[in-house]
């Protein structure tokens with residue numbers, strides 16, 4: 272970790288980053304089980320249901336209130352202003368706007384809430400970036416098959432059109448689906464996220480496919496009906512680790528790394544940015560495994576239909592969520608069970624020199640982001656990139672003076688600066704994850720990603736800035752309006 276003396280170096284650079292660093296949150300009160308959602312007209316989501324199942328979430332916690340941004344939005348706005356953010360990424364809750372997931376019934380209170388959030392942001396000169404789908408499918412749609420059902424993509428398109436129509440006069444940056452990889456893999460292969468489905472080697476590919484179809488339909492809707500008037504931009508947020516061969520130059524590890532990349536970043540980026548179809552190595556690995564397991568009846572990886580809007584070219588920018596890096600070696604997947612792991616036949620390894628911060632999967636590797644950005648530039652024809660998530664977690668003993676996280680943000684933003692300055696990557700913005708400590712999915716409140724601490728033991732949900740929040744504010748104050756001061 273570098274020392275804070277590095278800050279002056281950053282300010283000396285001519286940063287081409289157009290947006291200053293910004294922070295993100297998701298609607299932290301989208302899980303409202305205790306009747307609150309009924310009072311507000313919000314429908315339940317798959318996370319509401321998941322939290323009710325024993326053993327799913329750390330300490331049987333739930334997001335009934337979380338940081339209660341639904342009622343405490345003004346407090347969040349104060350935090351945003353205290354940091355001096357120019358942009359703010361937030362996630363709509365589909366079931367708050369359309370309780371049963373369809374446009375048959377619109378919850379006006381939900382519309383009012385998001386209108387207020389957007390208007391307040393704009394009044395403070397903060398531009399919203401809105402994510403339409405962040406893991407929380409309306410339960411009513413799950414009951415009809417969820418993302419495994421082709422029809423969910425069509426209903427998502429209706430929901431997206433409703434949002435473009437209702438909020439698009441003011442929202443200019445849209446993310447359709449956040450991290451389809453995580454929804455597909457953790458939600459439908461591993462069963463660790465809602466809806467908790469465990470159908471290895473089958474469901475995740477179908478879910479990923481329907482999410483890509485949903486995204487493509489929504490992008491085409493925007494393009495055909497709203498773009499000319501609203502002049503916004505639409506993409507999907509793709510998460511990826513930086514991956515490199517465990518032993519550099521070892522042909523097996525290099526090939527395993529390529530496979531692993533194809534099954535993660537490539538799975539969603541290739542169809543949208545390169546060919547309109549999945550990476551060839553992904554399809555051939557899946558089909559070879561199907562043959563080995565004697566599975567007939569077509570590929571487990573679906574194909575895009577020519578009768579539907581094309582998926583190729585449906586991103587106005589590359590939205591990247593980056594948290595960590597891994598070394599990769601061959602193997603780990605040749606067992607007897609059909610699964611994504613055996614399809615990709617590649618194993619992640621942690622480099623012992625990379626410190627783990629908080630949550631066990633998050634090895635701190637700021638330079639991995641620079642490498643990944645360069646890879647994206649080279650592989651996807653130099654797209655405009657927004658880093659839509661990047662962050663550092665705390666677990667256990669609370670540290671308001673979180674020196675490590677402060678260093679993490681400085682180190683990481685320096686790497687982004689180098690990617691721009693030295694590698695010529697077209698980075699347009701950086702969003703830290705997250706503004707507030709929040710309900711961290713299956714980890715409940717045990718993992719804290721915020722720049723502000725939230726006191727979940729107190730009904731008022733007090734927000735206290737961490738040292739990293741103060742440092743972050745200093746860093747981004749140097750990069751306002753596309754220039755370094």
Ligand code: BGC
Nearest residue numbers: 449450453510592660704711
């Ligand atoms: C998600 C966030 C989550 C973060 C840290 C991303 O996968 O988009 O919702 O909090 O990672 O786990």
